[in-house]
Amino acid sequence: MDPVKVGVLGLGTVGGGTVNLLERNRDEITRRAGRPVDVVRAAARHPDRPRTCSTEHIQLDYDAHAVVDDPEIEIIVELIGGETLSKSLILRALDNGKHVVTANKALIALHGNEIFARARANGVTVGFEAAVAGGIPIIKAVREGLVGNRIEWLAGIINGTGNFILTEMCYAGREFGDVLAEAQRLGYAEADPTFDVDGIDAAHKLTILASIAFGIPLQFDKVYTEGIGQVSTDDVNYAAELGFRIKHLGICRREGDGIALRVHPTLLPERQLLANVDGVMNAVMVNADPLGPTLYYGAGAGAEPTASAVVADLVDVVREFTLEPENRVPYLAFQAHSLSDEPVLGMQSVETAYYLRVEAQDQPGVLADLTGILSNAGISIEAVIQKQPAPGAETVPVILLTHRVQEFRMDEACSRIEAMEAIHGKVTRIRVEALL
Ligand SMILES: NC(=O)c1ccc[n+]([C@@H]2O[C@H](COP(=O)([O-])OP(=O)(O)OC[C@H]3O[C@@H](n4cnc5c(N)ncnc54)[C@H](O)[C@@H]3O)[C@@H](O)[C@H]2O)c1
Ligand SMILES: N[C@@H](CCO)C(=O)O
Numbered sequence: 001m002d003p004v005k006v007g008v009l010g011l012g013t014v015g016g017g018t019v020n021l022l023e024r025n026r027d028e029i030t031r032r033a034g035r036p037v038d039v040v041r042a043a044a045r046h047p048d049r050p051r052t053c054s055t056e057h058i059q060l061d062y063d064a065h066a067v068v069d070d071p072e073i074e075i076i077v078e079l080i081g082g083e084t085l086s087k088s089l090i091l092r093a094l095d096n097g098k099h100v101v102t103a104n105k106a107l108i109a110l111h112g113n114e115i116f117a118r119a120r121a122n123g124v125t126v127g128f129e130a131a132v133a134g135g136i137p138i139i140k141a142v143r144e145g146l147v148g149n150r151i152e153w154l155a156g157i158i159n160g161t162g163n164f165i166l167t168e169m170c171y172a173g174r175e176f177g178d179v180l181a182e183a184q185r186l187g188y189a190e191a192d193p194t195f196d197v198d199g200i201d202a203a204h205k206l207t208i209l210a211s212i213a214f215g216i217p218l219q220f221d222k223v224y225t226e227g228i229g230q231v232s233t234d235d236v237n238y239a240a241e242l243g244f245r246i247k248h249l250g251i252c253r254r255e256g257d258g259i260a261l262r263v264h265p266t267l268l269p270e271r272q273l274l275a276n277v278d279g280v281m282n283a284v285m286v287n288a289d290p291l292g293p294t295l296y297y298g299a300g301a302g303a304e305p306t307a308s309a310v311v312a313d314l315v316d317v318v319r320e321f322t323l324e325p326e327n328r329v330p331y332l333a334f335q336a337h338s339l340s341d342e343p344v345l346g347m348q349s350v351e352t353a354y355y356l357r358v359e360a361q362d363q364p365g366v367l368a369d370l371t372g373i374l375s376n377a378g379i380s381i382e383a384v385i386q387k388q389p390a391p392g393a394e395t396v397p398v399i400l401l402t403h404r405v406q407e408f409r410m411d412e413a414c415s416r417i418e419a420m421e422a423i424h425g426k427v428t429r430i431r432v433e434a435l436l
């Protein structure tokens with residue numbers, strides 16, 4: 001059995017993890033793939049640097065193009081990240097007739113439509129399981145396991161770094177900078193960690209998930225995105241008093257005559273499974289007809305969990321060598337010619353319940369005015385907490401939990417509340433989802 005020859009671009013966290021995993025589980029992988037899968041050549045920006053993996057049997061190159069142009073290599077694994085160089089290397093590999101596996105969600109979310117078209121034109125394939133929710137085989141599950149279902153909605157914690165930071169800061173009382181540094185040390189964070197903190201990485205992943213769930217083209221620019229920066233320990237504590245936990249969710253759901261894509265902090269009832277996904281763990285819940293809800297849970301980042309997904313794709317590619325391209329599983333789960341033009345909706349049409357916090361002067365009538373504004377806007381209130389003023393404080397926090405309301409109504413009500421003289425500053429708003 002001739003080994004399948006693989007070229008890896010980038011020997012960082014995921015690249016090193018992938019080389020190690022292919023070596024450690026070589027026998028099992030060979031039995032599953034039908035042939036050994038060997039990394040024979042790799043591109044590294046600093047070929048002489050100490051690494052997390054052995055490179056004894058690997059030819060190292062400074063120039064990634066040399067690997068992509070090597071006629072012996074059948075599969076290219078792109079683990080450099082970023083958008084520009086990685087895109088041109090992948091397109092070149094596809095034009096050279098090589099299959100590609102990548103963990104690069106930014107690239108797939110932004111340029112996937114073009115990359116898949118190029119792969120199709122060249123009769124080769126692109127695997128990207130590692131791009132979404134790290135080691136969880138969520139793409140496989142949705143694209144193949146749920147193929148008989150109509151998907152209603154999908155919601156998940158899909159950024160390991162963000163969830164690690166939220167968990168450690170809010171529930172263990174650690175400092176933001178300290179926790180972020182640890183996430184970077186553990187290999188969880190993006191090269192630019194604002195992608196994790198600001199929700200951009202989650203939006204990349206949600207873009208991909210929405211396409212495979214609903215059969216729409218990749219549309220990153222339509223995702224409403226809020227990061228975790230505004231979530232304070234106070235809000236976490238108030239939410240807890242109300243029986244909720246705050247999680248950073250990516251949600252895509254059929255709403256009326258379209259699909260809404262959104263990433264934002266969310267209050268979840270504390271007993272729900274998603275509310276209890278902590279640390280670097282990810283979880284995606286999919287509600288489908290006729291199956292109902294299913295939950296996929298596992299490590300969302302890190303060298304070895306991500307390598308697990310990269311290797312899964314490698315084996316899939318090797319298995320597909322024997323198939324005609326038109327018999328393969330479509331990239332976005334639906335046949336390329338039957339993607340739908342169902343609109344992606346603006347946030348204004350989304351309906352959720354709300355957690356609101358305002359800083360109010362401690363004087364009679366303020367609470368009545370506040371609830372009056374909400375009731376005039378047709379927003380009913382589920383619970384109210386009014387705190388005692390801290391010694392010397394000008395204001396007291398008032399926390400309200402509302403029933404479900406359309407976003408535009410809440411926008412109007414919040415403007416009125418913020419205009420009240422007795423209210424200081426902005427209204428803190430966090431959406432509440434019961435999901436099930
Ligand atoms: N770290 C994770 O947990 C994780 C999980 C899923 C997906 N990803 C994705 O995987 C990709 C890689 O992430 P990572 O965490 O391994 O990053 P990393 O920074 O650890 O590794 C990238 C490597 O590429 C090398 N590199 C840069 N330019 C190069 C060039 N021109 N030629 C050869 N090598 C070059 C860098 O020196 C570095 O070693 C990214 O797209 C990331 O979004 C990462
Ligand atoms: N930075 C990403 C890596 C996994 O995609 C995360 O923390 O989820």
Ligand code: NA
Binds near residue numbers: 130136139
């Ligand atoms: Na995955």
